[in-house]
Amino acid sequence: MNILITGACGYIGSHFTNLLSASGERNLFAIDNLSTGFKNSIPGSVELLCCDLENTGNIEDFIRGNKIDAIFHFAGKIIVPESVRNPFLYYTSNTFNTCNLASIAAKSGVKYFIFSSTAAVYSQPPDNRPIDENFQTNPLSPYGASKLMSERIISDIFANKNVKYANLRYFNVAGAALDGSNGQRSPNSAHLIKMCCKAALDKNFILDVFGNDFNTKDGTGVRDYIHVEDLANAHLKIFDYLKNGGVSQVFNVGYGRGHSVFDVIKSVERVSGTKLKYQIKPRRSGDAAEIVSSNKKITSLTSWRPKFDNLDIITKTALDWEKKLR
Numbered sequence: 541m542n543i544l545i546t547g548a549c550g551y552i553g554s555h556f557t558n559l560l561s562a563s564g565e566r567n568l569f570a571i572d573n574l575s576t577g578f579k580n581s582i583p584g585s586v587e588l589l590c591c592d593l594e595n596t597g598n599i600e601d602f603i604r605g606n607k608i609d610a611i612f613h614f615a616g617k618i619i620v621p622e623s624v625r626n627p628f629l630y631y632t633s634n635t636f637n638t639c640n641l642a643s644i645a646a647k648s649g650v651k652y653f654i655f656s657s658t659a660a661v662y663s664q665p666p667d668n669r670p671i672d673e674n675f676q677t678n679p680l681s682p683y684g685a686s687k688l689m690s691e692r693i694i695s696d697i698f699a700n701k702n703v704k705y706a707n708l709r710y711f712n713v714a715g716a717a718l719d720g721s722n723g724q725r726s727p728n729s730a731h732l733i734k735m736c737c738k739a740a741l742d743k744n745f746i747l748d749v750f751g752n753d754f755n756t757k758d759g760t761g762v763r764d765y766i767h768v769e770d771l772a773n774a775h776l777k778i779f780d781y782l783k784n785g786g787v788s789q790v791f792n793v794g795y796g797r798g799h800s801v802f803d804v805i806k807s808v809e810r811v812s813g814t815k816l817k818y819q820i821k822p823r824r825s826g827d828a829a830e831i832v833s834s835n836k837k838i839t840s841l842t843s844w845r846p847k848f849d850n851l852d853i854i855t856k857t858a859l860d861w862e863k864k865l866r
């Protein structure tokens with residue numbers, strides 16, 4: 541198979557590309573504009589086209605020229621507050637570019653299309669029950685909306701074509717490679733685990749805890765943190781499912797259980813041996829109390845089983861990686 545990975549040099553894309561390469565896949569092709577990714581995050585044997593997805597002529601030539609069979613589409617913008625400030629950027633970079641890529645795929649002999657979507661497509665859960673794929677969608681941000689529209693476009697474009705697709709809704713992706721070879725390198729990331737690592741490594745940094753009055757076990761927000769290597773592996777298992785005759789559809793990718801902000805702080809304290817300084821701040825606008833996946837679908841339809849469903853492994857690998865970056 542000739543496999544194309546867009547956004548291959550980014551955080552999740554590079555973990556997946558390395559996994560594919562380690563699994564023995566040889567004909568790997570990548571597209572990345574290197575705006576947030578790093579060329580040296582992926583093996584040198586992967587043929588990289590450094591290009592924006594907007595350049596549809598180049599993209600089509602690359603896909604046709606390399607007789608691509610499968611596309612894993614990771615490229616996109618992922619910062620929620622940025623999407624609120626600049627929705628146009630998100631509707632072009634995420635929705636418009638995905639539309640173009642899917643339409644090129646549909647006419648270029650591509651057989652499989654696997655898309656990086658997000659739990660941000662869901663509406664706020666009224667209670668704290670795990671969210672399954674049928675839960676109502678109603679994104680709070682342009683980021684979530686840009687991904688939900690992309691999902692719809694993918695399913696419409698491939699409906700009558702011979703292309704199998706899967707839209708993967710990621711929950712809170714975190715952690716780094718266990719051997720310390722790869723991790724989150726984007727300086728703009730402000731996710732909780734990254735901020736906790738910062739507080740562990742920088743004695744002057746005070747972590748903001750956004751709200752301690754949610755209806756959760758300890759009042760702080762609860763999320764389903766999934767290790768990036770388990771997430772990468774989920775793509776392989778869903779690919780196998782599709783190749784074995786599986787049906788095109790949406791999948792949640794999460795562990796199915798949540799950890800609070802205080803759980804994460806305690807975990808980083810354990811793995812770092814440092815007490816974190818934090819202060820309670822007002823709730824961040826749009827934050828839900830508890831967002832946890834139901835992963836029944838992926839675990840019943842595919843052979844995916846989490847290997848690193850342990851908060852301390854997630855925080856320890858993230859912390860080791862942050863130390864290495866410094």
Ligand code: UD1
Pocket residue numbers: 619620621658659660683710711712713730731732733735747748749750751760761762763801824827
């Ligand atoms: C974010 C994205 C979401 C994406 C997900 C996984 C937002 C609003 N959402 O989810 O679209 O799918 O990552 O990549 O950005 N918190 C603090 N202090 C901090 C940072 C976070 O208390 O400095 C709290 C938040 O209020 C929340 C939890 O930690 O309760 C997790 O926050 P964060 O890591 O930013 O991820 P989400 O917002 O859940």
